[in-house]
Amino acid sequence: MISKHILSKSTYIKGLQCEKALYLTKKHPYLRDKLSIEKRAKFQRGTDVGILAQECFPGGVNMAPNSPSQFPKRVIETMENLQNPMVNVMYEAVFQYNDTLVMVDILVRDGEQWKAIEVKSSLRLSPTYYNDAALQYYVLHGCGVPLSDFQLMHLNGDYVKHGPIDVKQLFQHVSVLDYAKEQEPVIAANVERLKNVVALSHAPSVAIGPHCREPYECDFIGHCWKNVPQESPDVPFTIDYKALFAQSPSPKPRNVAYLSLLYHYPAVPELDGTKPYQEMLLAFAITGDNEPDGHTFWNCIDDRSCWQEGITLLESLLGHYDLVVTFTPNQLPWHKVFNLYEVLQNAQMFHPLLKKGMSLQHTFEAMFHGAKLFEHSRIIVEALAQDLTSYEQTKDDLIAENEAIKSIYQHFFK
Ligand code: SF4
Structure with a gap:
């Protein structure tokens, strides 16, 4: 009889980061923050790459349970398969x-032994992957599996699709x-x-700190940080105006x-001649200042x-403007492009909202109190959905981003 497991790969890694996060995951999972669009996309990417990696070792038996209640059954079946010469x-x-409890991505018979493989969708290996x-x-x-090797299998940054x-x-x-x-x-x-942490009657007392975001953003930040006064959006931003205006476009553009x-x-190259994680333009929107109704030219490269x-189309459109x-x-x-991201960084713009890095969303919200912009990653997910509704939404969102860019530019340079 297999008893219900206490730890898994993910809860173990979580416990290494913070014992309280482990305890809350096991005892109070309903306190978790809502999964962000970015995290969801990351999980999906990991799953897709994992399935592709299986093609390197075809003909395997899939032991993934359909529900957590099947874990004990799958543990027994896995041990039986180790002895079954038909299963390689x-x-x-x-x-x-x-x-x-652990689930091994790929297990391959290697003579009298087995080779275990853990698949990662990244280009580099982090210490967490080694711990995992x-x-x-x-x-x-501990289960007595004779192992000839244990490998981490990850994406090769030099691979070019042909x-x-x-x-x-x-x-x-x-x-x-x-x-x-070792x-x-x-x-x-x-x-x-x-x-022992999981067996406690109360959550361990752990102070919040940098570990809440390293190596991973914790799922309980909303819960643990709720009593911490939020950075007031009313705090003014600071900027080196001399450095800022030294970068002013010259001569003053009219158009x-x-x-x-x-x-x-x-993660997996889609086009010939490209590598894993190679940057590809997915969509763009240009809104002219002097055109009627702020006309926007928009293109989604479906x-x-x-x-x-x-x-090429974008480059030809750039030619219409100063x-x-x-x-x-x-x-x-492109030399005609005035990138506010670089300009504001060079001018050392600072606001508490920018602590985690400069983004259009946070810069806009830091400059204009009460203003709100959505996560840029949301638009990427919409555009990738490739249906009519998402196209319309992507277009509207890119136009809204252009409005934010315009507000920032005009605030400083008009
Ligand atoms: S938010 Fe910080 S203190 Fe709270 S559980 Fe997560 S890592 Fe631990």
Whole structure:
């Protein structure tokens, strides 16, 4: 009889970041913050890349349970499959040891042993990924699984797509077996400590601090920080006006337009000649200052294979204006573009809302009290949905961004 597990990969990693976050996840999950659009998109990307990685090891048995109640059954079936010579590959194999449950992305028979593979959708490996692998190794070792290797498999930044995706070239493998073996005593101690946390009758007392956002933004920030006085939006921003005006467009432009750009960074390259996470223009909107009703030219590149044509079109439109004002952290090659993101950074603009980094949304809200703008990532998700409703919404949102850009520009330079 398999008892219900206490820890999993995600709760263990959460517990390493903050014991209170672990306790709240287990005992009071309803206190969690609403999942942001950005986080949801990140989870989906991880799932998509994980499924693609399985193609490197075809013909596997999928052990993923349909619901959490199936975990004990899957643990038993996984152990049975280890002994079944007909099974050479398992996806999401489920193991449980010392009340800790892990699902191994890919498990491949390797002679008398097995090779475990954890798939990551990133280009680089973070310390958290190593901790994650070390926990899985601890559980597999505890279950008596003979392992020839434990690898992290992640996207290869040098891969360039030509024709259908070559999954073998798309991924890189890094062995972490030696690290995981070394870490076993540390992991064992952590598991005991975190199990004790879950067994507490009250949430441990943990002060809020930088750990609430590192390495991941905690799900309970809304709960733990609710009594912290919020940064007042009424605080004035500061800026080095001398440095700001030294960058004023010269000569004074007569024909100004405002440009919003929407970029997409597909983890798996979509077009020939592109690499994982390569920047691609998805949509843009240009609103002319002197045109009737602030006319906006808008283009959503729904056929991604035409994205270069989209750039050509944008470049030809830029030619109609003396100056095109935008706000983007991306490096732009066009000399007529006046990028407020760079200009305000050079002028060391500061406001508490900009502590986490300068964005159009926060700059706009910091400058104009009571003004509100949505998350830029929301527009990217809409544009990727590629249906008529989302196109209309994307267009409206980009026009609203142009209005915000215009307000900022005119505040300083008109
Ligand atoms: S918000 Fe901070 S203190 Fe609260 S649970 Fe999360 S990490 Fe811990």
